[in-house]
Amino acid sequence: MRSVLLAAIAGLALAPSAAYAWGQTAHAVIDRAAIEAIPADGPVFLRKYEDYVAASATQPDAWRGDSENFSKIEEDPNHGWFREQFTFVKPIPRSRYEFVLALYKHYEKIKDSDPATAARTNVRWTGTLPYAAIEAYDRIVVCMRQVRAAQAEGRDASVPEQNCAFDVFRLGHYIGDGANPMHDSVNSDGWRGANPHGYTTDRTVHGRFESKFVDGIALTVADIAPRIGAPGREQGDMFDAVLAYLDQSGNKMEAVYKLEKRAGFADFTDKDVREMVYERTSAGAAMLRDMLCRAWAESAAPPAKVVPSPLDFTNPKFNPETGSAPD
Template identity: 80%
Template structure:
C-alpha cells in the first residue's frame, strides 16, 4: 500500500515536460532491474516497484518555487555538448567544469555575447557528473549491504539506501538515453536549419511523453532488446560520456522523424523503433552500472595518498580545493 500511495503522491506533483515522460523512465528502471543477472545486486528486485514508481522523482526537485533545489538540479538533466566543444578533455570534476565554463564566458562575452549567454552551467548541463556521483554513492551503499550480510545484521536499511540511489542514477541515465537531452536542440532546432525541421518547443514533450504514452510502451517491448550483461570494464566516467555521445548523435534523426508526421501517428514503425532502441539502451546502461557498482562494492575503499584535499597532492586544484578523480 505504501508503494501505491507513493505513486499517487508523485502523480499529484506539478510536472514539466523536461525529461522522458513518466512511462519511459519507469519502464527503463524496471527493465534494467529485471535484467540484472543472478550474480548482480538482485536484492534490488524486491524494491523494483518503489524504484519504478519513483523514477521521475528527480524532476520534482526542479520546481520554480524551490529555487535553491532548482538551480542545483536543473543542469543535471542535460548535456548540451555543442556548447562546450572548446573544452577537451572534459574535466573529471563538476566544479572544474563549471569554472572552465565561466572562464570561457569571460573570454567571449564581448566578442560573442549570444554564445556567452548560454556558456554557463544551466545551458550546458551537468548530466554525466550527476550520474557518476549517484554511481559512487551507490557503490558506498552496496558496501553497507555487504557489511550487514557479513555481520548477520539488518540489511533492510542499506538496501533502501541503494534503492534510492538507483532512482537517481536511473533517472539521469534515462535522460541521457534520450537524444534531445544531449544537444542544444533539446526544445526545437536552434541555429542554422537547412533541412527545415521544427523549431517548436513542444517537440520534446511530443516525442518522449505524448508518443511514448500513445504507443503504450512496456517492459516487454524492450526486454528482448537490452542484450547480455556487460560490467562496462574501464573508466566509468568515460563510459558515461560515450553513452551520452551515442545518444546525442541521434538527435538529427529524431527531428527527421518528427518532420514526417509530427509524432502524431502512434503506429509509426520508425518512431517506435527509435523509442525502443533508446529506452533499451538506457535500461542496458543502467543494468550494467548497477552490476558494476555491486562488483566494485566487494572491495574496500581505495586508499588515496595523499588525500584529494591535501595541498601536496600532485593533482590538487586550488580553484576547487581538491584533486579530481
C-alpha cells in the first residue's frame, strides 16, 4: 500500500504544472484538516490516506489542460459557480443535464437580442461545481458501503478504501474551490461590468489572493483546526446544503475585492486578509468533513430501492429531454 501511495505522489510531482485554484497549499490544508477532524464514529480509515489525498489535492486542475480538450471541456465548469450568470434558472435543477438544457434554452431565447450575454450563457461561463460535488459525494457513499461490507466479512478493505480516497480528493477540490468567494461569482478573475467602487480588473487578483497570499502566510492545518467545530449537516438534503454553502461563500466576494484595494494582497501581515483566508479555508474543511461523515452514515444502510427506475419512462419525474428522472 505504501509503495502505491508513494508512486502516486511521485507521479503528481512529475505531472505538467497547471493554473491551480486556491493553490496546492490551501487545498492540501483543507483536505488534511477535514480528515483530521473526522470523529471516532466517522470514516476514520481515511486517515491512512491523508498524505495521498493532500498530495492529490490539485489533481483535478491538471485535468483542464488545453492539450487534453475532451477532459478540459468536461472538467473546466466543475470549478466554478458564477451565480450572476443564471439568475433566470429557478429553482436550480437536481440534474446536471437539466441545468445544461435550461442554459441552452435561454441562450436560444436571447442569442439575437443580446448576443453578448448569450455568449456567456453556457456551462463554461456559469459553472457546474455543485453537480461535480454531489456526484463525487454519491460515489463516496457507494465505495463506503463496499468498505463496510469488506470489514463486516473480514475481507481486505484496501481496494474500496483506495477508491474512496480517490473521490475524496475530487470532492475536496470542488468543496475547496467553493470555499473561495471568487469561485462563486462572475468576478472570479477581476471585476466585470459596472464598477463604481473602482475594484481591480486585473486578472491576476485571483491568484494573488488564493495562492500568493496563502503561500506568503504559510497556511497550516494548525491555523484553521480550532475553527472547524463539531460535525454538522447530519440531516437535510445534501444537494441543498451544497448550494447553501456556495451561496454563503459567494456572498463574501465583494469583501475580497475591498481587501484587495488595501495593498493588492502583498502585505502578509494584514490581519483582515488573514482572517478571510482562515475563515474560508476552515469553512471548506468543515463542509468536507461533514460530507464525509454524512456519506459514512448513509453507507450504513443498503441503497434505496427506486421504483420505477430513474431511467423508466413511467417514472413520474422522467424527463424525456434528458432520458432520466432527476434526484
